[in-house]
Structures are given as C-alpha cells and as structure tokens.
Amino acid sequence: MIKINENYLKLQASYLFSDIAKRVSAYQEAHPDREIIKLGIGDVTRALPRACIDAFHQGVDEMADDATFHGYGPEQGYLFLREKIAKHDFQDRGADISADEIFVSDGAKCDTGNIQEIFATDVTIAIPDPVYPVYLDTNVMAGRTGLYNNGRYDGIVYLEGSRENGFIPELPDKKVDLIYLCFPNNPTGATISKSGLKAWVGYARDNKALILYDAAYEAFIRDNTLPKSIYEVEGAREVAIEFRSFSKTAGFTGTRCAYTVVPKNCTAYSTSGERHSVHALWNRRHTTKFNSVSYPVQKAAEAVYSDDGHRQIRELSDYYLKNAALIRQEMEALGYACIGGENSPYIWVDGQTDSWKFFDLLLEKAGVVCTPGAGFGRCGEGYIRISAFNSYENVQKAMARISEALEGK
Numbered sequence: 256m257i258k259i260n261e262n263y264l265k266l267q268a269s270y271l272f273s274d275i276a277k278r279v280s281a282y283q284e285a286h287p288d289r290e291i292i293k294l295g296i297g298d299v300t301r302a303l304p305r306a307c308i309d310a311f312h313q314g315v316d317e318m319a320d321d322a323t324f325h326g327y328g329p330e331q332g333y334l335f336l337r338e339k340i341a342k343h344d345f346q347d348r349g350a351d352i353s354a355d356e357i358f359v360s361d362g363a364k365c366d367t368g369n370i371q372e373i374f375a376t377d378v379t380i381a382i383p384d385p386v387y388p389v390y391l392d393t394n395v396m397a398g399r400t401g402l403y404n405n406g407r408y409d410g411i412v413y414l415e416g417s418r419e420n421g422f423i424p425e426l427p428d429k430k431v432d433l434i435y436l437c438f439p440n441n442p443t444g445a446t447i448s449k450s451g452l453k454a455w456v457g458y459a460r461d462n463k464a465l466i467l468y469d470a471a472y473e474a475f476i477r478d479n480t481l482p483k484s485i486y487e488v489e490g491a492r493e494v495a496i497e498f499r500s501f502s503k504t505a506g507f508t509g510t511r512c513a514y515t516v517v518p519k520n521c522t523a524y525s526t527s528g529e530r531h532s533v534h535a536l537w538n539r540r541h542t543t544k545f546n547s548v549s550y551p552v553q554k555a556a557e558a559v560y561s562d563d564g565h566r567q568i569r570e571l572s573d574y575y576l577k578n579a580a581l582i583r584q585e586m587e588a589l590g591y592a593c594i595g596g597e598n599s600p601y602i603w604v605d606g607q608t609d610s611w612k613f614f615d616l617l618l619e620k621a622g623v624v625c626t627p628g629a630g631f632g633r634c635g636e637g638y639i640r641i642s643a644f645n646s647y648e649n650v651q652k653a654m655a656r657i658s659e660a661l662e663g664k
Contacts, residue, residue, distance in 0.1 A: 262398045265408070271388050271630035272296050278615075279624055286622075292653040294582070294642045295624040297441065297600070299506045301574065301646075303555070304567035307505055310558035314551030325550040330542040332359025332514065336553045339560040340514060344499065350486035356518050356534065358541050359556075361511040361548050363471045363500040368393035369544075370467060370496065370515070371433070373536040374523065378432035381412040383424050385442055385631035385638070387469070390435045406633040415634050416443060422594060422603065423447055426458050434459065436485075437469035439476060442631045442640040443603040444595015449482045456485070459494035465523060465533070466495040471513075474504040474572045476598045492518040496533065503575075503600065503644075505559050505568045512548050512556045575600045578650040579643035585654040586641070589661050600643040603628070613639050620660035623653045 275295055283291060303311070317323035331337065337354040345352035360366050368389050376398050382390050384407075391408070394400060401409025412431050414424030422443040427434075436455060438447040459466050466485065473483040485491045497516040501507035521533040547553075558564045576597075583596035586604050596602040606613035610627035617623045617639075628638030643650070 260396070260398075262396050262400075265395050265400065265403055266392060267403065271626070274630070275614075275624065275626065278618065282618055289622050291618075291622050291624060292645065292649050292656070293624045294645055294650070294653055295626045295640075297503070297642050297644055299503060299508050299571075299575075299644050301506055301571060303506050303510065304559070304564060304571065306558040306561050306564040306567055307555040311551050311555040314554035318551065328547050328550055328553070330545055330547050331355075331538070332357065332547050333550070333553050336557045337514075339557055340499075343560045345484060345486060345516075348483060348487060350484050351492065352484075352486055352516055352518065356516055358515045358517065358537065359548055359553065360513050360515060360541075360545065362502065363469065363498045363513045363515075364389055366498050366513060366515045367435075367467065367469055369540070370537065371397055371399075373533070373540055374433060374465075375526075379412060379430070380410075381414050381427050381431040381434045383435065383437070383440075384413040384415050384633055385422070385628060385635035386435070387437060387441045388631065390467075391632075413632070413634075416445070417634060418592065418594075418605065421445055423451060426454060430462050430464075432462075432464050434464055434466045435469070436466055437471075439472040439595075439599035439601075441469075441472065442601055442626065442628065442635065444597075444599035444601040445603075446476065446478070446481050446598045448480070449487060452482055452485055452488045452491075456488045456491045456494060460490055463524065464494065465521070466491075468495050468497045470497055471500040472503060472599055472601075473499070474568065475576060475600055477576070478598055481598060486516070486518075493520055493522065496521065496537075501556050501559065504572070505556070505564075506571060507552075507556070510552055510555065512552050572600075574647070575643045578645065578647055581647075581650055581654060582641050582643060585658060589658060596643070602641045602643070604639050604641060606637055606639050608637065610636055610639060617657060617660065621653070621656035623657055 337357040340357050341352050341354045400411055416422035416424050422445040468485040485495045500513040517534045517537045519534045522530045523533050579596035579600055582602045583593050586593050592605040594603050610629035614627040626640040628635030
C-alpha cells in the first residue's frame with residue numbers, strides 16, 4: 256500500500272495566493288464588465304530591461320549554431336554570471352563573497368524551500384510572524400512542526416512583529432537553531448539597520464544557530480545606511496545563508512533566475528557535535544537535484560551587471576517605488592497607518608478591521624485586489640499588503656477608486 260507524507264495533511268487548505276485567486280475569479284464571473292486592478296501578488300508588470308533582452312537573444316542565437324551550442328552547464332551556474340554577482344553584489348560593498356560560494360537557481364522561492372532539506376528534522380525553527388508563507392509551509396511538509404492550533408503550528412518559535420516594534424522582531428528569548436529573516440520584508444516592507452542585523456548575527460554565533468536571510472528585495476533600498484546583504488556584518492559568513500533573486504530586480508518573474516550564497520566557512524553540526532560544511536552539503540544537494548538555469552537566461556542575468564543593465568534595472572525599481580510612494584501617500588491621507596513603500600515595493604496598511612473583510616471591501620467596492628495580512632500569520636490580522644507592481648496609471652486609478660470606496664464606507 257502506497258502511503259502519503261502525512262505532514263501535508265497539517266497544511267491549511269490551500270496556499271494564500273490560491274485563495275485570493277479563487278475570490279477574484281468568483282468576483283469576475285459575477286461582474287464580467289468590471290475592470291480589476293491587481294495590487295496583490297508581487298508579480299512585476301514591466302518588460303525586461305533592453306540589456307537583458309539583447310543578451311537573451313545572443314544566448315538563443317548561440318544555441319542555434321553547432322559551434323556555440325551549450326548542453327548541460329555547471330549545476331552551480333556559469334562562472335561568467337557567478338563572477339559578476341560576487342563582484343557587483345558583494346565585493347563592491349565590502350562583503351567577502353567569492354564566485355564559488357554562489358549557486359544559481361530558478362528562484363528564491365525554490366531555494367528558501369529547498370534549503371531546509373540539509374538540516375535535521377528535529378531542529379528548533381524561528382520564523383517571523385507575519386511571514387512569507389513558503390518558509391513555514393515547507394517546514395510543515397518536512398515534519399518539523401506539530402499540528403495547527405489557533406492560527407499557529409506547534410513546535411515553531413514565532414518572532415512577532417507589530418506596530419510597536421516596527422515589524423522588526425526581537426531576538427528569541429529561548430535557544431533556536433534555524434532562523435528565517437527577510438529584509439526588506441515581505442510582506443511588511445520593513446527594513447533593518449546594520450546594528451539590528453549585527454545583533455542577529457551575534458545571537459546565531461552565540462547559540463550555534465544558522466540564519467536563512469532572504470534579500471530578494473534589496474534592489475529597492477535607497478537609504479545608503481541600510482545593509483543590502485547580511486555579509487556586510489562581520490562574522491555573518493560563519494552563520495548565514497543569503498538568498499537573492501532577479502525576479503523583482505530585473506523583472507525575471509517569468510524568466511526565472513536567482514541565486515543563493517553559502518560561504519565556505521558556514522558550518523552546522525552532526526548529532527555528535529562534529530562541525531560540517533554547509534557549503535559542501537548544499538553543493539551535494541544542488542548538484543544531485545538541479546541542472547541549473549538555461550544558458551540564455553544566465554546570459555540575460557549577466558547583462559544586469561553591464562553599465563546599461565545597471566541603469567535600466569535602477570529605472571525599473573525607481574518606477575515601482577514611485578508607485579509605492581503614491582499608494583502610501585494616499586492611504587495615509589485616508590487615515591490609515593502604513594509602513595514600507597520607501598525602501599520596499601510593499602505597503603503594509605493597518606486596515607482597522609478584519610483582514611479578509613477589508614480585502615473583500617476593496618475588491619467589491621473598488622475592484623482592487625490586495626493581500627489580506629492574516630494570510631501571512633496571526634500578527635498580520637487587521638492589516639493588508641498593497642503591492643506597487645503595476646503601471647503607474649493603474650495605481651493612480653486604483654487609489655482613486657479606493658479613496659472613493661473608503662470615504663463612503
């Protein structure tokens with residue numbers, strides 16, 4: 256008799272964004288003539304940068320000629336891309352990261368979910384609340400949690416965010432082994448200072464813990480005092496893995512390219528207390544289960560680091576930040592407290608009511624899709640996340656509709 260992994264039965268009925276899609280679909284069926292403006296899921300809407308398109312075409316043309324054709328590439332990614340990443344994203348900012356510590360992949364979502372495979376199932380995990388659901392759900396699937404009770408899973412240490420702490424959780428008051436952090440944060444848009452990161456690195460070093468640091472939105476940071484990488488903090492190489500993505504940086508959500516940084520001196524421990532290289536473990540897992548990203552896509556990603564590429568991706572993130580500034584300005588003018596939207600494409604809004612109720616209000620009265628905060632954890636109840644990923648014209652239209660709907664509420 257074939258048996259299932261019963262940990263999957265602990266999961267809630269469906270993924271958050273699937274629930275949203277179902278509600279939006281039902282609304283569209285009932286109102287076929289109503290234009291829906293989507294400011295919910297964090298999917299980009301603008302075309303790939305010209306530099307990336309040109310490089311993409313070049314890569315495809317090479318695949319069309321026997322003399323320049325590429326078959327299987329290195330599982331870790333082509334060196335031409337990894338060297339550019341190491342120099343521009345880390346070394347130029349004073350972070351000691353080399354090309355052979357970078358693993359190219361098809362998405363930060365995949366990597367943040369897959370990385371937990373190399374750790375024991377009985378480690379104690381600390382996860383922020385509110386949080387990107389993938390961190391939590393993949394650990395439920397792996398069997399690291401108990402049952403779901405009152406909005407939370409038994410066995411998880413929840414790092415609570417609130418208006419009082421600016422949605423930057425405090426250090427755990429107990430010993431934990433594996434810590435998920437995300438800054439600029441998804442969903443709240445909160446950012447962390449270098450001194451704040453230093454405290455987390457110190458905690459990890461003192462407790463032989465490991466930090467999984469999701470920096471997928473670092474391209475939106477405009478405050479030069481804020482760190483873009485955890486490796487800007489001394490000692491982080493020993494206790495942190497960092498995830499990055501070209502999805503929001505360069506519009507690669509449908510093109511798929513990301514990377515994970517695992518320093519060679521990052522270590523974890525066996526049951527007997529023996530130290531082991533996390534880099535070696537991830538390399539073994541990565542080369543066994545993954546064949547890297549296609550050659551043309553990696554050529555397109557490399558173009559991000561050209562002079563034209565740098566300028567064009569900056570223009571992209573500036574465009575979305577302009578949207579974010581408008582959203583925050585309009586929501587605050589309506590009397591709603593917000594964070595994010597300044598160094599992040601997300602605006603976290605205190606909806607002053609039940610999250611799903613506010614979601615339904617904006618959908619039904621304004622034809623605008625947001626994301627209910629309750630879907631990101633118990634501490635997200637009462638909030639909504641509004642995404643800046645759309646055209647400026649649609650954001651203007653959405654905010655006008657929202658203003659009308661909320662003023663007449």
